[in-house]
Amino acid sequence: REAVVSTQSTGRCYYTLLHDNPNKLHRFYLEQSTFVHGNQADETAECVTGQRAIHDKIMSLNFEDCRTKIKHVDSQPTIHNGVVVQVSGELSNAGKMPRRFMQTFVLGSEAPRKYYVHNDIFRYQDEVFGSEPEEEEEEEEVVEDETSPSSGP
Numbered sequence: 602r603e604a605v606v607s608t609q610s611t612g613r614c615y616y617t618l619l620h621d622n623p624n625k626l627h628r629f630y631l632e633q634s635t636f637v638h639g640n641q642a643d644e645t646a647e648c649v650t651g652q653r654a655i656h657d658k659i660m661s662l663n664f665e666d667c668r669t670k671i672k673h674v675d676s677q678p679t680i681h682n683g684v685v686v687q688v689s690g691e692l693s694n695a696g697k698m699p700r701r702f703m704q705t706f707v708l709g710s711e712a713p714r715k716y717y718v719h720n721d722i723f724r725y726q727d728e729v730f731g732s733e734p735e736e737e738e739e740e741e742e743v744v745e746d747e748t749s750p751s752s753g754p
Contacts, residue, residue: 612688612706615718616669623664627656629718631709638662638723646724655721665695682710683719689726701726 618626630636636655639646649658671690679685686706691699702725709719 612671612674612686616667616671619664619669620667623659623667624656626659627652630655630721631717631719634717634719634721636718636721640725640727663695668693668699670699679707684708684710684716692725 615626615629618629630652632651634652634655635648635650636658637646637648638658647658649655669690669692671688673689674686676684676686684707686708688702688704688706690702692702693699702723704721704723706718707720708716711717
């Protein structure tokens with residue numbers, strides 16, 4: 602229970618700092634931390650390691666007046682007293698339309714009730730399931746036809 606309360610306050614602080622002062626967001630990370638930030642279309646977004654590289658990556662994203670609307674937060678304890686946290690919601694940057702996102706953090710424990718971001722994976726979810734639902738239905742029909750009993754001779 603303590604970990605859940607701590608992660609909720611960590612999440613609130615993270616997104617507040619993203620809005621107020623993104624150039625200080627790297628303070629949540631340590632030298633062994635990793636950070637990935639990508640669009641849904643990116644097959645493999647670049648993963649950066651270390652507080653300095655994470656700071657540079659965050660600055661390259663040009664965050665300005667970010668507004669975050671959190672829809673769901675789920676967390677679970679993980680190894681070595683860490684916590685995995687998954688956040689889904691909407692993020693708008695520089696007054697643009699909000700975009701859906703999913704962000705997963707693995708929080709490492711520095712001390713009781715003190716965490717740092719060990720791993721951070723962020724993805725915009727503009728096209729979560731793609732734009733091909735008709736093709737999927739056609740595939741299902743073909744499978745059904747192949748598995749239906751055939752009439753004998």
